[in-house]
Amino acid sequence: MFSKSELHQFHRDGIIVARGLIRGPELDALRAAADRVMADGIESQDPGQHQYRENDDGSMTYHRSEWMWGRDPIFKAVTVNPELLTRYGQLLGHTFMPIMDSFVCKIPGGDVPVPWHQDPPYGEVERVETHPIPNIDADIYLDHSTVENGCLWVIPGHHLVGHAEIDKFSEQELFEQHGAVPIEMAPGDVSFHCLSAPHGSIGNRTSTPRRTFYVHYSNEEVIDQCYRHLSYIQAREDAIGFFDDRAHSAVHDMLETREAMGYAGIEDSEVRFTDDGFEYSGDVGTPRRHWGTLIAQMSADEIENKKKLTYTSDD
Numbered sequence: 045m046f047s048k049s050e051l052h053q054f055h056r057d058g059i060i061v062a063r064g065l066i067r068g069p070e071l072d073a074l075r076a077a078a079d080r081v082m083a084d085g086i087e088s089q090d091p092g093q094h095q096y097r098e099n100d101d102g103s104m105t106y107h108r109s110e111w112m113w114g115r116d117p118i119f120k121a122v123t124v125n126p127e128l129l130t131r132y133g134q135l136l137g138h139t140f141m142p143i144m145d146s147f148v149c150k151i152p153g154g155d156v157p158v159p160w161h162q163d164p165p166y167g168e169v170e171r172v173e174t175h176p177i178p179n180i181d182a183d184i185y186l187d188h189s190t191v192e193n194g195c196l197w198v199i200p201g202h203h204l205v206g207h208a209e210i211d212k213f214s215e216q217e218l219f220e221q222h223g224a225v226p227i228e229m230a231p232g233d234v235s236f237h238c239l240s241a242p243h244g245s246i247g248n249r250t251s252t253p254r255r256t257f258y259v260h261y262s263n264e265e266v267i268d269q270c271y272r273h274l275s276y277i278q279a280r281e282d283a284i285g286f287f288d289d290r291a292h293s294a295v296h297d298m299l300e301t302r303e304a305m306g307y308a309g310i311e312d313s314e315v316r317f318t319d320d321g322f323e324y325s326g327d328v329g330t331p332r333r334h335w336g337t338l339i340a341q342m343s344a345d346e347i348e349n350k351k352k353l354t355y356t357s358d359d
């Protein structure tokens with residue numbers, strides 16, 4: 045469980061880390077499945093199945109896969125891990141469903157960076173305000189993720205101002221001059237990052253992999269008002285549904301998969317699966333539409349300077 049002060053830190057900074065959330069046989073199974081997906085990505089060289097960077101010599105470097113829920117049951121089981129859902133529900137303050145899953149796989153020596161960005165829809169210049177309901181990715185780490193092997197870097201405190209002008213700066217400037225911090229992680233640690241938080245990472249030039257299983261859970265209103273115009277979201281919804289009967293069946297399948305694999309379910313947790321999705325029912329949570337409240341407390345100067353990445357605590 046997050047404490048009240050940890051929730052405060054998350055909503056202030058736009059990122060928080062929960063250490064050792066995925067453990068034991070569950071973590072072992074997740075890492076073994078990640079090994080299989082990575083081996084297939086490297087060996088198959090199939091752009092229909094995985095994502096590659098095309099190199100100058102025509103070779104392709106594997107760096108990412110989507111649709112992990114269909115690749116191995118453990119990805120479904122982990123998505124409904126009760127501790128993960130509890131933490132997520134505490135941060136959100138609203139009901140939520142799993143929407144997207146991705147696997148960022150920085151293979152040894154692959155050296156594929158992730159340029160600085162805000163996740164969709166906040167890369168769009170027109171997205172001038174952050175939605176009042178929190179919007180968060182859960183990042184489940186499978187390996188040690190360090191400054192050396194390309195850990196995630198985040199510029200804290202900039203997730204409540206909508207689109208930020210990060211494209212006005214070079215990658216080096218963003219790493220060095222705007223308060224960016226490295227988020228170093230260990231296997232089984234989970235970070236929760238706001239989709240609107242500016243973040244990026246360098247490539248992996250070391251001899252060990254750096255892999256992350258990303259799950260974007262979301263509240264329905266956020267999907268309706270921020271995502272419906274995006275073609276990759278429409279494709280996902282066509283395939284699996286988001287809040288309809290199909291999506292509910294998919295979540296029941298995840299819960300049953302988890303039980304069949306012998307891992308603890310949500311029965312003894314403070315998370316319930318309701319008609320509107322997962323809901324955290326404990327005492328230490330986030331008030332409804334909390335980001336709307338926080339945004340209303342910011343001065344126009346603070347918002348403007350954060351958008352331009354020129355904010356100092358005097359603003």
Ligand SMILES: O=C(O)CCC(=O)C(=O)O
Nearest residue numbers: 148158195196244245256
């Ligand atoms: O894992 C990383 O280094 C960054 C991944 C990311 O930000 C993304 O996939 O949007």
